[in-house]
Amino acid sequence: MKGLGALSISLPVAGSAVSSFAPVRLVDGPGRCAGRVEVFHNDKWGTVCDDNWDFTDAKVVCRQLDCGMVVSAPRRARFGEGQGPIWLNDVHCLGTEAALSECRTKGWGVHGCEHGEDASVVCSGSGISDLGNLRLVNGSDPCSGRVEVFHDQRWGGICTDGWDLAEARVVCQQLGCGVAHSAEGSAQFGTGDGLIWLDAVECTGTEGALFECKVKFWGAESCKSRGHAGVMYLDLGSSEALRLVNGPHRCAGRVEVFHSHQWGTVCDDGWDLNDAAVVCRQLGCGTAMSAPGLSGFGEGSGPIWLDGVSCLGTEATLTECSFKPWGHHACNHVEDASVVCSGSGIASIPKLRLVGGLGKCAGRVEVFHNNNWGTVCDDSWDLSDAAVVCRQLGCGVALSAPSSAQFGWGTGPIWLDDVSCTGKETDFFECPAKMWGSHNCHHGEDAGVVCSGERIESSSTEKAGDTGG
Numbered sequence: 001m002k003g004l005g006a007l008s009i010s011l012p013v014a015g016s017a018v019s020s021f022a023p024v025r026l027v028d029g030p031g032r033c034a035g036r037v038e039v040f041h042n043d044k045w046g047t048v049c050d051d052n053w054d055f056t057d058a059k060v061v062c063r064q065l066d067c068g069m070v071v072s073a074p075r076r077a078r079f080g081e082g083q084g085p086i087w088l089n090d091v092h093c094l095g096t097e098a099a100l101s102e103c104r105t106k107g108w109g110v111h112g113c114e115h116g117e118d119a120s121v122v123c124s125g126s127g128i129s130d131l132g133n134l135r136l137v138n139g140s141d142p143c144s145g146r147v148e149v150f151h152d153q154r155w156g157g158i159c160t161d162g163w164d165l166a167e168a169r170v171v172c173q174q175l176g177c178g179v180a181h182s183a184e185g186s187a188q189f190g191t192g193d194g195l196i197w198l199d200a201v202e203c204t205g206t207e208g209a210l211f212e213c214k215v216k217f218w219g220a221e222s223c224k225s226r227g228h229a230g231v232m233y234l235d236l237g238s239s240e241a242l243r244l245v246n247g248p249h250r251c252a253g254r255v256e257v258f259h260s261h262q263w264g265t266v267c268d269d270g271w272d273l274n275d276a277a278v279v280c281r282q283l284g285c286g287t288a289m290s291a292p293g294l295s296g297f298g299e300g301s302g303p304i305w306l307d308g309v310s311c312l313g314t315e316a317t318l319t320e321c322s323f324k325p326w327g328h329h330a331c332n333h334v335e336d337a338s339v340v341c342s343g344s345g346i347a348s349i350p351k352l353r354l355v356g357g358l359g360k361c362a363g364r365v366e367v368f369h370n371n372n373w374g375t376v377c378d379d380s381w382d383l384s385d386a387a388v389v390c391r392q393l394g395c396g397v398a399l400s401a402p403s404s405a406q407f408g409w410g411t412g413p414i415w416l417d418d419v420s421c422t423g424k425e426t427d428f429f430e431c432p433a434k435m436w437g438s439h440n441c442h443h444g445e446d447a448g449v450v451c452s453g454e455r456i457e458s459s460s461t462e463k464a465g466d467t468g469g
Helices: 055-064 128-132 165-174 273-282 383-392
Strands: 024-031 034-041 044-048 070-072 086-088 120-123 134-137 145-151 154-158 180-184 196-202 214-216 230-233 241-249 252-259 262-266 288-290 304-306 338-341 352-359 362-369 372-376 398-400 414-416 448-451
Touching: 024 055, 024 120, 034 086, 055 070, 055 120, 134 165, 145 196, 165 180, 165 230, 241 273, 241 338, 252 304, 273 288, 273 338, 352 383, 352 448, 362 414, 383 398, 383 448
Parallel strands: 044 086, 154 196, 262 304, 372 414
Antiparallel strands: 024 034, 034 044, 034 120, 070 120, 134 145, 145 154, 145 230, 180 230, 196 214, 241 252, 252 262, 252 338, 288 338, 352 362, 362 372, 362 448, 398 448
16 A cells, blocks of 8 residues: 555544545455455554444445445454554444545544454455355255355355354354254264365354354365364254244244154144244243244145144153154145244334335335344335235335335344235234345345335425334
């Protein structure tokens, strides 16, 4: 960056843009489009504090570096702690600025932060979003095996150095496989062609996807063990396993059991809260809230493994209950049994709003989960989904279901993806979707709704986004 010190940079007024332009870079990531944010000022590179750091700020950085769209805006020194000055704090960008230094801040060097709060950015040009392409191979069932990610047109493994149950939990959650039973190494699932893409993965276990964890990327020559990480899904002794499918996350959905190397469903004959209680307990999902029958979360496929299930409600696993022999039934998939557990959060998330329109009945769809408002990805988004939103908000019928962030890019988490409503549901959270936070989207794909109950020309109505949650 020779010669950068010769740039003329004006001194800022607190609360205003810090300069017309200052160079920016991303450091300690896998390439120039992901890493810790650093800006050049007063002949020195310095970092940015993560106070109020969000997608809108990261969007400006990605644009300034010509790195595509925002994948995430990590905080807490995700790519390591910087050194030297902390130049910026309380960055507030509109998202339209050409450079980070055009955004409002406290002013150069004014902060109460430390380097453990350094802000970071991951842009689509980094390739980190490739971690959405994740699979398990060489296992005995779809939710066990060697973990592989797809990058540079090739599948590769993850180094076992530091690999433990926290990382395995995130993989299982991202793949919709429920609870991780163990974090395995090469001895269990082999090494494939030996290629290792990722090293030093560090997850807390609460992340919704692997790319949210700390990790060394693409070509992990530092892998000391040369071992390949794997995952074992929670099994029930022998080959049976249990999961909930097509719900908004792992604690609500159609009940499926794994038997004889194949996933299958449970018939709803006699299905009740006692049976559901056992499923919720077994999956670590709290207590049973409801036990829907008649394929409440959609019809399954493949075998119907269990029928006539009769639990006392105190059993530790579903296979301890009485039922007909495996595969013996007089049912079809219209009768598939389902469960909603308290751990799903459905009871605590009746919160839904439309943001960015000119009234409460048009705008970007946002849902409240885990104490945060977040958006909905537009994958598969259509009028059936919009119809449920309009009905729930008392806004009449759906006029359109705009995609591609027609009402502006949201910030924070993308909570739901692949929403698939029939249009008849009374509650948006009854619709099938991927697990909370599991997606392969960015905010440029935020879903929207326009309802008939209040025309978007009604400018006298306060924006939904201004009402809070």
